[in-house]
Amino acid sequence: MSTALGYRAFGGADVQEFFDRPVPSPGPHEVLVRVVAAGVNPLDHLLRSGHVRALNGHLPFPQVLGMEAAGTVLAVGADVTGLAVDDRVAGFALTGAGTYAGTTLLSAGATARIPDAVPETWAATIPVAGTTALDVLDQVALPAGASVLVNGIGGGVGIVLAEMARDRGLVVVGTGSAAKRERVAATGALFVDYTAGDVVDRLREYAPGGFDAVLDMVGGASLRAVAPLAAKAEALVSVTDQSVAELGGAYVRRRLDRSGIERVAELMADRRIDPHITASYPLARADEALALVESGHAAGKVVIDMRL
Ligand SMILES: NC(=O)c1ccc[n+]([C@@H]2O[C@H](COP(=O)([O-])OP(=O)(O)OC[C@H]3O[C@@H](n4cnc5c(N)ncnc54)[C@H](OP(=O)(O)O)[C@@H]3O)[C@@H](O)[C@H]2O)c1
Known part of the structure; x- marks a missing residue:
């Protein structure tokens, strides 16, 4: 037993x-x-x-x-x-x-x-949060130097996604409440407190022409608010809200396989990411x-x- x-x-x-x-x-x-x-x-x-x-x-x-x-x-x-x-x-x-x-x-x-x-x-933490972050980054397949907005960066998926994105040389901006600021900064990402008002305006200052990808961990009204910040609709991906398709974006394509877990584990073994x-x-x-x-x-x- x-x-x-x-x-x-x-x-x-x-x-x-x-x-x-x-x-x-x-x-x-x-x-x-x-x-x-x-x-x-x-x-x-x-x-x-x-x-x-x-x-x-x-x-x-x-x-x-x-x-x-x-x-x-x-x-x-x-x-x-x-x-x-x-x-x-x-x-x-x-x-x-x-x-x-x-x-x-x-x-x-x-x-x-x-x-x-x-x-x-x-x-x-690899099977769920780790491989979700891997799958969503592979889905948008951005080159180093590209900009990415992570909506809901302070939680389990968001924080490891920030780590992986940094490892790929992406410029990361994320939204969270004030309590997440220091932890997010430790990943190298820029941080916007969504509880402080004018979140979309402040995000736009970081990417006046739009972000190369907008990756959403929150869904609902929050997703709808940040969706226009994607430079192209197909660069909008949500891991949590299937209605993202109504905005021209896509839901994360999950692979749920052994190799994804192995890839995230290697990144952790090399201390390139921390969960x-x-x-x-x-x-x-x-x-x-x-x-x-x-x-x-x-x-x-x-x-x-x-x-x-
Ligand atoms: N499709 C899949 O395979 C898959 C896999 C994993 C997770 N998910 C889904 O993805 C979502 C995130 O998962 P998770 O494990 O990261 O959850 P989590 O650890 O609970 O984190 C959620 C985070 O969202 C933040 N948040 C809430 N409202 C927000 C807003 N309006 N703007 C910005 N941030 C906000 C919270 O931070 P604050 O305290 O800063 O608000 C919290 O840290 C969940 O809905 C989960 O079910 C889907």
Whole structure:
């Protein structure tokens, strides 16, 4: 048995409960992993709330929270290639096993070995935030020296996106609330406090002819406000709001594969990027970790560290 945080019905944080579950057996395309760290993401509470039932409406209860983890392989499914028992890995739990748990099943095609130089707490942030940042940057494929606006730069995806963009030689400007200013400045990005008024005018001062890409982490009215700042409509990409298509832009094309995780892990191993982990919680306080992310104003990444 291993302890897990999950829910037996869709709803608010009050439906969450800790329970013991049997150690699961890997299907043909899965690996069983002893979880060392799990990333905490907005999608976790959206799934719990029942807002994305296309992803989990068909799964039995109790469902366990969490989409991503890093840890050590305990067993591999019959058809798994490239991964072996005792490997240190990071990956997605795409088939609903959850990762706020002592053990879980990761999808082998979306799980990669991680270099020794990458701690599990960092690795646990790669599948969701890390590869989202990679995918959106690859999608716009900007040359060094190009300008990029990151709308919502202070959160889990935004901050690692700022790091990756700097590594590619891009000129980065980002929006966030005042509390994010110092952290964002540490990435080398320019910062605009969206709570201080006239955000679009102040952003335009940085790029009078428009940004070579506008990458949105926020959606809704905020996306609509910054969309005209893209030099070309097709240079507008949102990772969170599918209605970006109505503005001529595109939703992020997610690859969810092993090679993306490997590429982000290499960048971390070489210390070219830092995921900016700002809060680590033991599994026994995983509900607090998720509440912080559910507030909508977490800085950088929040992780659950099973060793705490
Ligand atoms: N499509 C995918 O595969 C994919 C993958 C990962 C994430 N996502 C989605 O992308 C979004 C961001 O994810 P995340 O992990 O970065 O979330 P997060 O860590 O919770 O960060 C969200 C950030 O948005 C900022 N923010 C809120 N309102 C803002 C506004 N009006 N202008 C500028 N910044 C604002 C908040 O900072 P302040 O405190 O400064 O407001 C917060 O730091 C979420 O909706 C998530 O579901 C999608």
